[in-house]
Amino acid sequence: VPADDLDVTAVDHLLMTTRAVRRRLDLDRPVDPDLVVECLRLAIQAPTGSNAQGWRWVVVTDAGKRAALAELYRRAGADYLEQGRVTAEESGDPVTARVYDSAAYLRDRLEDVPVHVIPCILGRLGDSTPTVWSASFYGSIFPAVWSFQLALRSRGLGSCLTTLHLGFEAEAADVLGIPETVTQVGLIPVAHYTGETFQPAQRRPVEEITYWDGWKQSRQG
Numbered sequence: 001v002p003a004d005d006l007d008v009t010a011v012d013h014l015l016m017t018t019r020a021v022r023r024r025l026d027l028d029r030p031v032d033p034d035l036v037v038e039c040l041r042l043a044i045q046a047p048t049g050s051n052a053q054g055w056r057w058v059v060v061t062d063a064g065k066r067a068a069l070a071e072l073y074r075r076a077g078a079d080y081l082e083q084g085r086v087t088a089e090e091s092g093d094p095v096t097a098r099v100y101d102s103a104a105y106l107r108d109r110l111e112d113v114p115v116h117v118i119p120c121i122l123g124r125l126g127d128s129t130p131t132v133w134s135a136s137f138y139g140s141i142f143p144a145v146w147s148f149q150l151a152l153r154s155r156g157l158g159s160c161l162t163t164l165h166l167g168f169e170a171e172a173a174d175v176l177g178i179p180e181t182v183t184q185v186g187l188i189p190v191a192h193y194t195g196e197t198f199q200p201a202q203r204r205p206v207e208e209i210t211y212w213d214g215w216k217q218s219r220q221g
């Protein structure tokens with residue numbers, strides 16, 4: 001498709017309304033595996049450092065394995081989610097409170113989400129890997145992860161990037177037979193979404209967080 005034919009309104013709408021979907025995941029509607037493959041095919045158009053393309057994608061539909069992953073997610077995330085709930089309560093901020101409520105919902109229903117996708121990347125980082133290598137390592141998988149989520153959204157599927165199960169990454173690797181030389185970077189629950197559309201999120205004004213020609217400098221003229 002030539003650039004001139006891009007529907008900017010549609011593209012902007014996609015970028016503005018691709019949300020972390022948890023409560024609106026349709027747990028009763030099966031997902032066609034071909035749709036997942038179609039979205040992954042789009043996702044791997046994303047860039048990777050040195051064009052290494054070390055990404056691997058483990059798509060989990062087996063109910064027993066989803067239950068095992070959900071159990072690991074709950075165990076690994078227990079403290080974090082409880083702490084988050086308390087913090088949200090204390091802060092009185094309704095947006096933060098909603099995020100933690102929603103996260104708790106996903107935690108409790110994760111095994112019922114029909115598809116779990118585990119993005120992986122070949123290799124392991126050492127404990128004190130310099131920023132230049134760690135940026136390139138994780139930077140070679142997360143652009144594809146986000147493209148995957150955008151492609152899902154464009155086809156009526158919702159998803160949410162999660163990382164909590166990585167507290168038990170080795171146990172999850174055992175469940176799925178993932179070798180020790182491979183790094184999992186998250187777990188993406190995938191399902192059709194309920195309802196029609198999504199709203200843009202509240203974010204700080206972009207001007208406030210964008211600096212020109214130097215840290216904290218605002219644009220001249």
Ligand SMILES: Cc1cc2nc3c(=O)[nH]c(=O)nc-3n(C[C@H](O)[C@H](O)[C@H](O)COP(=O)(O)O)c2cc1C
Binds near residue numbers: 163
């Ligand atoms: C690196 C990363 C890790 C995340 N981990 C989790 C997670 O473990 N569990 C979860 O429910 N959401 C997780 N999220 C989702 C965020 O909570 C969500 O993207 C954020 O609140 C923004 O929500 P929005 O997309 O609806 O604006 C994660 C997001 C990112 C980018």
